[in-house]
Amino acid sequence: MDIRETLVEAGKRLLGEGLTVETWGNISVKDDQGLVYITPSGMDYETCVPDDIVVMTMDKKIVSGKRRPSIETDLHLGVYRARPEIGAVLHTHPIYSNVFAAMGESIPLGICDESAQALGDTIKTADYALPGSLELAENCVKALGNRANACLLQSHGAVCVAKDLKGAFKVAKVLEMTAEIYYRIRAIGGSFIPISAENIKAMQSYVAESYGQPKDVL
Numbered sequence: 001m002d003i004r005e006t007l008v009e010a011g012k013r014l015l016g017e018g019l020t021v022e023t024w025g026n027i028s029v030k031d032d033q034g035l036v037y038i039t040p041s042g043m044d045y046e047t048c049v050p051d052d053i054v055v056m057t058m059d060k061k062i063v064s065g066k067r068r069p070s071i072e073t074d075l076h077l078g079v080y081r082a083r084p085e086i087g088a089v090l091h092t093h094p095i096y097s098n099v100f101a102a103m104g105e106s107i108p109l110g111i112c113d114e115s116a117q118a119l120g121d122t123i124k125t126a127d128y129a130l131p132g133s134l135e136l137a138e139n140c141v142k143a144l145g146n147r148a149n150a151c152l153l154q155s156h157g158a159v160c161v162a163k164d165l166k167g168a169f170k171v172a173k174v175l176e177m178t179a180e181i182y183y184r185i186r187a188i189g190g191s192f193i194p195i196s197a198e199n200i201k202a203m204q205s206y207v208a209e210s211y212g213q214p215k216d217v218l
């Protein structure tokens with residue numbers, strides 16, 4: 001599937017899976033040539049078509065598409081510049097993640113095996129800055145650091161990154177599930193037993209090296 005079509009489908013998925021509401025949130029993919037494909041600003045995901053996707057260079061020169069790109073273009077480009085291994089950025093506005101984003105709290109990584117395996121090393125909340133600002137882009141890059149696959153944006157939403165779009169959706173789903181578990185633990189006045197740093201490291205190594213089927217049988 002063409003990258004533009006993939007992004008249109010991803011927009012519908014973002015909405016359908018409750019990872020955002022209305023036109024909020026945005027999605028981008030970086031191709032092999034270093035071109036960034038990004039969803040247009042403020043357009044309805046249901047009516048968005050491949051021609052609405054904007055294609056630009058890493059220094060923000062538009063090479064294709066007539067629409068105005070997402071308001072968070074600088075945030076997406078900032079992440080790609082800081083983390084060359086990243087190939088997809090998903091900016092979501094999910095409910096449970098936003099509970100902690102509104103409180104300006106981090107979510108502990110070691111709540112469950114899924115978060116420990118998929119989310120990198122931290123789930124921090126980036127300091128508040130206005131939507132679309134360069135400051136927000138900088139705060140987000142700082143919160144992600146070198147290894148996190150997700151962070152929260154204070155009073156705003158979440159940013160999920162991976163080497164491809166499929167991976168970014170996995171991160172988004174695991175992040176929201178983790179936030180919901182953490183919310184529920186706190187709602188009943190409970191506490192959780194954190195998975196040890198040693199076990200988190202062991203799981204991440206296993207996932208990187210041995211999990212799933214060998215590449216040649218897929």
Ligand SMILES: [Zn+2]
Pocket residue numbers: 024025091092093131156157
């Ligand atoms: Zn947003």
